[in-house]
Amino acid sequence: MSDRIFGVVGLLLALGYAWAALVIEESFLSDAVGPKAFPLIIAAVLGLSSLAIIIKPDKAPEWPSFMRFVEVGAAIVVMILYAIFLPELGFVIATALAATYLTWRLGTRPLSSVVSGCLTSVGIYAVFHLVLGLSLARGPLGF
Amino acid sequence: METFASLADGFAIALTWQNLLLALLGCFLGTMMGALPGLGPSNGVAILIPLAFTLGLGATPSLILLTSVYYGAMYGGRISSILLNIPGDEPAMMTCLDGYPMAKKGRAGEALSLSGIASFVGAFLATWGLIFLAPQLVKIALLFGPAEYFALFTLAFATLGGVASTNQAKTAFAAALGIGLATVGVDTQTGVPRFTFGEVHLYDGIDFLVAIVGLFALSEVFLFLEHRHGDSDAAKHKVSVGRLMPSFSLLKSCTPTMLRTSFLGFIAGVLPGAGASLGSFISYTMEKKLVDKENTFGTGDPRGVAAPEAGNNAAAGGALVPMLALGVPGSGTTAVLLAVLLALNITPGPLLFTQQPDVVWGLIAALFIANFMLLAMNIPMIGLFTRVLLIPPRILMPIVAMVSFVGIYGISGSSFDLLVMIGFGVMGWILRKLDVPLVPIILGTLLGNAMENNLRRAITIDNGNWWTLVDSPLSITLWSLAVIGFVLPIIFGKVLKSRMRMKKDEEGAVID
Numbered sequence: 001m002s003d004r005i006f007g008v009v010g011l012l013l014a015l016g017y018a019w020a021a022l023v024i025e026e027s028f029l030s031d032a033v034g035p036k037a038f039p040l041i042i043a044a045v046l047g048l049s050s051l052a053i054i055i056k057p058d059k060a061p062e063w064p065s066f067m068r069f070v071e072v073g074a075a076i077v078v079m080i081l082y083a084i085f086l087p088e089l090g091f092v093i094a095t096a097l098a099a100t101y102l103t104w105r106l107g108t109r110p111l112s113s114v115v116s117g118c119l120t121s122v123g124i125y126a127v128f129h130l131v132l133g134l135s136l137a138r139g140p141l142g143f
Numbered sequence: 144m145e146t147f148a149s150l151a152d153g154f155a156i157a158l159t160w161q162n163l164l165l166a167l168l169g170c171f172l173g174t175m176m177g178a179l180p181g182l183g184p185s186n187g188v189a190i191l192i193p194l195a196f197t198l199g200l201g202a203t204p205s206l207i208l209l210t211s212v213y214y215g216a217m218y219g220g221r222i223s224s225i226l227l228n229i230p231g232d233e234p235a236m237m238t239c240l241d242g243y244p245m246a247k248k249g250r251a252g253e254a255l256s257l258s259g260i261a262s263f264v265g266a267f268l269a270t271w272g273l274i275f276l277a278p279q280l281v282k283i284a285l286l287f288g289p290a291e292y293f294a295l296f297t298l299a300f301a302t303l304g305g306v307a308s309t310n311q312a313k314t315a316f317a318a319a320l321g322i323g324l325a326t327v328g329v330d331t332q333t334g335v336p337r338f339t340f341g342e343v344h345l346y347d348g349i350d351f352l353v354a355i356v357g358l359f360a361l362s363e364v365f366l367f368l369e370h371r372h373g374d375s376d377a378a379k380h381k382v383s384v385g386r387l388m389p390s391f392s393l394l395k396s397c398t399p400t401m402l403r404t405s406f407l408g409f410i411a412g413v414l415p416g417a418g419a420s421l422g423s424f425i426s427y428t429m430e431k432k433l434v435d436k437e438n439t440f441g442t443g444d445p446r447g448v449a450a451p452e453a454g455n456n457a458a459a460g461g462a463l464v465p466m467l468a469l470g471v472p473g474s475g476t477t478a479v480l481l482a483v484l485l486a487l488n489i490t491p492g493p494l495l496f497t498q499q500p501d502v503v504w505g506l507i508a509a510l511f512i513a514n515f516m517l518l519a520m521n522i523p524m525i526g527l528f529t530r531v532l533l534i535p536p537r538i539l540m541p542i543v544a545m546v547s548f549v550g551i552y553g554i555s556g557s558s559f560d561l562l563v564m565i566g567f568g569v570m571g572w573i574l575r576k577l578d579v580p581l582v583p584i585i586l587g588t589l590l591g592n593a594m595e596n597n598l599r600r601a602i603t604i605d606n607g608n609w610w611t612l613v614d615s616p617l618s619i620t621l622w623s624l625a626v627i628g629f630v631l632p633i634i635f636g637k638v639l640k641s642r643m644r645m646k647k648d649e650e651g652a653v654i655d
Contacts, residue, residue, distance in 0.1 A: 006577050010316055017323055020338050027333045032607035033599040035330040035337055042326070046319040052312035061576045064369045075368050076569055079361075079544070083561035086552065095548075099541040105368060106537035120542050124549060134197055134553050 003057030010050030018043035071105060078102070090139015091129070096121035146274060153504030156203060157512055165200075165208040166509055170516045173215020175531050179539065180223050182363070183232035184216035184459075184476040185582075189359040190543065192483050193352050193550030202487045202502050207509040209483050210463075213476055214266060214510065217419065217459045218517050221258045221452055222528055226251060234419035234455035237427040241440060241447030248443050252525070257389045257445055258452040259521040261401050263514060265453035268405040269412065269460025270510045273467075276413065277496070277503075280468035284493035289601035290612050294621035296594040299471040302415040302628035303583050311633050313579045321587015322594065324349050331592065332599060344559050351482055351588045353551055353560050357567025358581050359479075360547045365572040367540045388522075389445070397449040400430055408454035412461020415473040415628065419458040426454025460510070467491055467503060471590070475582040481589055 021039035064072070082098040089097075100117025104110055128134040156162070176187035188209050195205040220235030225242035238258060245254040287295065300318040327338045328348030339345040404426035411422035430450035431440045440447045459476075466472040470492035472481045484491050489502060496503055521528075551564050571581055598612075605611035613619055 002577060013320075017338075020340075024330075024337050025335055027335050030333050031599055032603045035333050035335055038595040038598060039323070039326050039337065042319050042322050045315055046323065049312045049316040049319060053310075053316065056312070058310055058578060061578065063576070068369050072365050072368050072572070075365065076565065079565045079568075080562065082548070083558045083565060086548075086558060086561070091549075095545050099545050102364070102368075102541035102544060103537055106540060108537050116538055117541070120538075120545060124542075124545055128194075128549055128553075132194075132198055134194075134549070135556070136549065137552065137556075 001057070002060040002063070003053055007050045007052075007054035007057070010053065011047055014043050014047035014050055017046065075102065075105060086137045088139070090141055091136040092121050092125050093139055093141075094137070095124065146278070149500060149504045150274065150508065152501070153506075153508035154511075156501055156505035157207065157508035162204055162207050162505075162509065163512065165204055166211045166513050167516055169208045169211025170215040170513050170520055173212035173217075174219035174222075174517065174520065174528055175215075176212070177216035177219020177235075178222040178231050178528050178531055179219075179534070180227075180229045180231050182539075182543065183220070184213055185479050186359045186363060186543075187212050187216050188476060188479045188483070189355045190547055190550060192479070192486060193356060193554050194546075195483070196352070196486050197550065197553035202489055202499075203505040203509075205483060205487060206480075206502065206506050207513075209480060210506060210510060211513040211516075213480065214456075214459065214513050215517060216476075217266070217456050218259065218262045218521055219528065220455075221262065222255065222525070223532055225254045225258065225448070226529060226532065234423050234458070235451075236420065237423045237451035237455075238448060240427065240451075241442075241444050244441070244443030245445065245448060250443070253389045253393070253445070254448050255525050256522045257393065257397065258448050259518065259525070260389075260394065261397070261404075261449040261452040262456040262521070263518040264401045265405040265408055265456035265458075266460055266514050266517075267511075268402075269409045269457040270507065270514065272409045272413075272457075273460055273464050273510075274507060277464050277468045280464060281493045281496050284469050286617065287493075288615075289597040289604065290614060291618045291621060292597040293594060293601055293612060294618045294625065295469065295471055296590055296597070298621050298625040298628065299415055299473070299590070300583060300586065301625040302473075303580075303586060310578065311629060313577075314583055315629075317574070317579050317581065317583035318587050321584035321589075322591035323587070324354065324584070325351075325588045325591025326595065331596065344557075348592075349563065349588065350555070350560065351585070352486060352554065353564045354567050354588050355479060355482055355585055356547045356551055357564040358571035358584060360543055361564065361568025362571030362575055362581075364540050364544045365568060366575065367536055369572075393445055397446050400434065400446045400449050401453040403433075404430060404450045404454040405457040408457030409461040411454070412458030412473070413464045415465060415471070419455040419462065419474060419476075422458025422461070423451035423455035427451045463510075467495065467506075468493065470495075470593075472586065475585075478582055478586045478589065482585070485589060 018040060021036050021043060024035050026034055026036070078098055078101050082094055086094045096118045099120040100113050103116045104113035108116060125136065129136050172191070173187060176182045177184060191209060191212055195208055200208065216232060217234065220231040221238045221242065223229050223231040224235040224238040225246050228239050228243040230236040230239055242254050242258065245251065303314060303318065325348070327345055329336050329346055336346060407426050407429060408422035411425060412419065427447065427450050430446060434446060435444070462472065462474045462477045466477040466481055470481070470490065472478040481491060489495065489499065547564070548561060551560055574581060601611055602609060613622060
């Protein structure tokens with residue numbers, strides 16, 4: 001069943017892609033092929049392979065329980081927040097928070113997670129910024 | 144003799160303090176990443192590319208660093224196979240079969256050093272193979288026109304699923320998805336924006352480094368979160384190494400095995416769509432057929448340890464041949480290495496050998512140096528690497544995630560790229576659950592533009608005649624190989640895959 005849904009999503013993707021290819025505005029100066037032809041070929045491959053997946057699906061993978069889904073979803077949200085707030089908070093603070101969260105959710109006790117998260121953050125900062133001179137996001141505190 | 148002169152030049156380039164230090168660092172990091180289950184060669188190289196890039200290393204030093212990581216990971220994979228019966232990366236799968244039984248008999252140290260030597264023999268011979276075969280392939284490749292290149296790219300995608308692929312539809316889907324992603328951005332030939340939906344960030348296309356790090360590294364983090372597989376596997380096992388050096392007679396009895404399997408592995412590496420996993424698989428199967436008279440394979444036969452290790456390291460070297468000579472990688476990790484070249488603005492392919500010989504020969508010399516370093520590192524320092532196995536993933540995975548973020552942020556300094564990377568991470572996780580291979584997606588994003596340009600060039604040269612694509616004997620050959628390579632696994636794939644899968648967990652999606 002998972003594969004059927006996946007195939008349908010793929011098919012919709014192929015159709016959307018083909019439609020987006022057809023509405024590309026061609027410039028008056030174009031080569032013999034133009035910017036549309038290749039994407040249309042790819043859309044056809046995408047569509048045909050999706051059809052093949054719908055017709056002959058593999059057996060469904062083991063999907064995680066609802067709780068595990070929430071777990072992964074929460075991690076995604078944390079990472080998105082990290083990406084958005086990185087320039088705001090600065091590298092060290094943002095990374096310490098995100099690393100602490102991930103360590104905690106992977107099954108470390110809360111206090112050890114805080115320690116490990118902070119060490120991860122400071123360690124990366126030391127190696128990549130202080131030693132290797134990579135420019136990382138600077139927060140209001142200057143690090 | 145010209146070859147040796149070039150090689151000497153290569154050594155002159157590679158033997159600087161900076162490059163030696165980078166090779167040492169790469170070997171060390173690579174072995175560690177190979178040893179840790181869950182971090183394979185592709186992930187390892189993927190995480191380090193943005194870093195090498197942002198550190199402002201030149202072309203040759205970055206390549207030396209990253210290929211050392213590549214070779215190192217191939218060595219490192221065996222450690223957890225032997226000690227824990229869990230392959231550190233996919234090519235090391237077959238090493239479990241005899242390595243773990245040997246360890247159980249208290250011969251772990253011997254198994255580790257023997258497999259280290261076998262790895263060395265495989266990689267060393269394969270590097271020589273690379274030196275002699277690649278220039279020959281270049282001569283053929285110089286005959287290629289745009290139409291042949293288009294056919295060659297198609298061949299690469301058609302065979303990428305590999306002989307062991309179970310579902311070719313999914314491979315085709317992944318390849319088309321990757322190529323589709325590559326077409327996002329301003330069209331290089333006419334200058335019109337395509338699939339950008341008015342988003343300015345998308346005008347210069349999707350950065351393939353962002354895609355690679357997201358797909359490989361972040362999806363791994365999500366998989367670990369899903370299973371909450373936070374404790375190290377080593378904690379449950381008693382890791383004892385025992386006697387370290389194999390006896391001379393043991394080495395002597397394994398020598399023919401190592402030589403045969405190195406050759407076989409190298410061929411498997413050069414052929415498109417085979418890669419190191421298949422290299423170690425056929426090496427093991429062939430040796431079993433050939434020398435296993437008393438049915439000792441599978442019960443801790445040293446030859447069963449030497450065979451797959453020599454095979455997979457030789458295949459790793461062999462896979463560099465098509466990548467350097469044609470610009471078309473045949474395996475997952477070489478696809479990632481191709482990304483390194485492209486990020487450094489080096490176009491691999493036949494012209495690389497004539498235009499930038501210092502890059503090629505410096506790289507080859509570095510491979511030799513890395514190989515000796517790895518041999519030296521892997522036998523006396525093996526205790527250190529076995530200790531690495533004790534780091535639990537719950538500490539390690541957040542570090543992997545954070546280093547990925549650092550690398551990508553270092554390149555562009557934009558939050559938008561980080562968001563795109565997370566998007567790719569989620570996509571990679573879902574696709575891995577559905578058993579869709581990720582390597583064709585990467586290769587598609589890397590080669591999509593070159594493929595389209597060659598198609599359009601070929602047809603424009605022939606005034607809009609599409610039949611030009613199948614006009615020369617060379618391109619017809621390539622097309623037929625592509626068709627055969629795509630259809631063959633549909634017939635034989637199931638059998639082969641089920642045999643290879645016996646020893647393998649469910650979601651090791653990065654086939655290499």
